[in-house]
Amino acid sequence: MRKGLRGSIVENLNSVTERIVTACRFCNRPADAVTLLAVSKTRPAADLRAAYTAGQRHFGENYLQEALDKQAELTDLDIVWHFIGPLQSNKTRDVAAHFHWLHTVDRLKVARRLSEQRPADLPPLNICLQVNIDAEESKSGIAPEELPALAAAVAGLPNLRLRGLMAIPAPRGASEDQRIPFRQLAVLLETLKAQLPEQPLDTLSMGMSADMEAAIFSGATIVRIGTDIFGARK
Numbered sequence: 001m002r003k004g005l006r007g008s009i010v011e012n013l014n015s016v017t018e019r020i021v022t023a024c025r026f027c028n029r030p031a032d033a034v035t036l037l038a039v040s041k042t043r044p045a046a047d048l049r050a051a052y053t054a055g056q057r058h059f060g061e062n063y064l065q066e067a068l069d070k071q072a073e074l075t076d077l078d079i080v081w082h083f084i085g086p087l088q089s090n091k092t093r094d095v096a097a098h099f100h101w102l103h104t105v106d107r108l109k110v111a112r113r114l115s116e117q118r119p120a121d122l123p124p125l126n127i128c129l130q131v132n133i134d135a136e137e138s139k140s141g142i143a144p145e146e147l148p149a150l151a152a153a154v155a156g157l158p159n160l161r162l163r164g165l166m167a168i169p170a171p172r173g174a175s176e177d178q179r180i181p182f183r184q185l186a187v188l189l190e191t192l193k194a195q196l197p198e199q200p201l202d203t204l205s206m207g208m209s210a211d212m213e214a215a216i217f218s219g220a221t222i223v224r225i226g227t228d229i230f231g232a233r234k
């Protein structure tokens, strides 16, 4: 059940965390197998600070300038910053310098630039490759067939760390049906692990407010939750 949408940020965070624990218990996964990424796009820095004060550490942003503005207001907080929006190749420098994770790599050109631009004093940038799991015209991400070649190339870049896969499947009515694309993504990750045994491929970034449980049942390790923490966006 989704609940708490009308509560405070702290109440909503608690209720989402409770849902994660319940979903993990239901499928015999340890509760700490799933990291909650609070998706804070369009939200003011004060909202992130409120969530941080309640213990939230991972935040996801979609729009670069908006994210940089908030980061400048929150330099006193030890936040793990994830960029989860589409990234144009002329905007890679700021992501390379100001984020810990990028979930939406679907082109080698972008990956190469990020690796070149990652500042030498920072650890490698954590990367998820975005897969267009339902082959939707409107969505970013590569086709599953293109994954082995892109993954091998990205794995060879020195200042990136290839962590796993991300997808935004089309919404399906029933929760059981929603698990189908998530399971497909999980199988793709297993295939990649066999292909690239040296890589730290431990991440499935999948599941949003409406389909979080289906994603957790299918092996999600990062769920990206906006609405159910911060309320509906305008």
Ligand SMILES: *Cc1c(COP(=O)(O)O)cnc(C)c1O
Pocket: 039, 041, 062, 084, 085, 168, 208, 209, 210, 224, 225, 226, 227, 228
């Ligand atoms: C906005 C967004 C989310 C969060 O979606 P909600 O439905 O508000 O939980 C997750 N992932 C991506 C890539 C997004 O753009």
